[in-house]
């Protein structure tokens with residue numbers, strides 16, 4: 001009996017391997033022009049990846065061994081990994097490669113197919129609908145929200161000055177409060193309320209999505225449903241959706257009940273939710289579910305990214321006193337004698353050096369270190385075919401450390417952005433590039449400037465002793481898994 005079962009198992013395995021080879025044969029032939037990472041039948045290169053904490057190291061190792069562009073294989077999936085300038089310029093600017101790679105399906109349970117995860121005509125319609133929400137005349141009204149939440153942040157930091165603190169824990173709650181106010185028009189008071197279930201769920205899901213993407217036995221939906229993590233994820237998603245729906249419903253009521261007078265929003269920031277509630281697609285309003293998808297998408301994409309960038313910038317400023325002094329001089333010039341006054345939109349526009357600091361931070365520590373696309377039709381690149389349904393991973397983290405474009409690439413040197421002439425616009429792509437770039441980049445830049453300016457004026461930033469060493473990991477967003485520790489000391493002028 002045992003022998004029969006064993007034979008059956010072997011037969012099934014052989015069948016699956018043959019089936020995979022048969023289905024992928026044509027694609028593999030068409031992709032012979034690429035360097036292919038040697039792997040095993042069926043499972044391909046899954047063993048090249050050693051879990052979420054090691055993904056960046058694994059990618060670095062693969063690029064060092066196989067060059068800037070290579071093909072890797074997973075069951076029924078072919079993916080091109082690239083940090084090559086020409087190839088990525090082609091991919092990101094192509095109107096034919098706009099769909100998202102297979103990995104994004106891990107976000108679907110939470111985000112549905114909102115702007116980040118949708119493809120084809122749905123994405124085009126949504127992008128057109130949402131783009132006006134990021135017009136500068138709308139964005140400048142959010143400066144007040146950056147300011148009030150920044151004041152809470154500074155108060156929180158005052159209570160821990162002189163101690164070694166994991167700055168990321170403070171910053172990420174600040175950016176979460178801001179995105180809640182901006183996207184939904186409600187405050188979750190993440191900075192004030194400890195142990196908020198909503199905050200816990202958002203944090204849990206951000207981590208879970210990447211863990212799943214890099215754990216081979218959790219990738220197939222069928223196997224994932226057998227694991228306890230599936231139920232944890234389902235529960236967290238349900239709680240988040242319930243919260244988002246309750247906010248949507250109460251906002252609908254408020255808008256219905258408000259008199260014209262109360263509805264007068266002149267000068268006030270209008271949350272993205274209100275715009276969604278007032279929008280129509282093909283002559284009909286968006287459904288509750290469609291609105292929820294977008295609100296949840298903004299919550300996901302809009303807080304951790306900026307939180308990571310601000311935290312890394314503070315870490316770099318703490319360990320580069322010359323850069324910090326330069327940035328502070330600029331603040332003094334802008335704020336003159338009233339150094340602690342609230343910053344205005346115009347002030348933020350004037351912070352040119354701080355902008356270089358942020359860009360240099362995003363070059364070294366891009367919040368989204370890699371992202372994915374997929375071909376939905378055969379595409380020709382330099383005479384070679386990329387067949388339909390091929391995933392492409394854009395490794396921004398590696399490209400932005402290429403010495404060809406950034407001499408002495410590991411050096412933190414914001415001035416390189418003062419002299420960059422735009423000859424190679426695709427060598428700096430923290431917000432992606434082309435038609436599917438980050439819709440929130442101007443919002444993010446204002447928010448990051450506002451936070452850094454406020455903290456710089458309130459505190460002197462110092463490294464810990466001994467200086468904390470980052471251990472980078474990508475949980476969809478770049479983090480340091482041992483924290484981002486610095487010290488802050490009240491600044492006196």
Ligand code: HEM
Nearest residue numbers: 115116301302305306309367368371430431432438440444
């Ligand atoms: C430092 C801050 C940020 C960075 C580095 C960043 C980076 C990116 C990147 C690399 C993408 C492309 C992702 C992909 O192709 O899969 C993206 C897309 C997106 N980002 Fe951001 N982002 C930031 C802040 C924000 C903020 C604050 C918002 C919202 C207010 C936002 C909303 C979005 C949305 C909705 C998309 C999808 C756009 C589309 O596919 O059309 N991002 N972002």
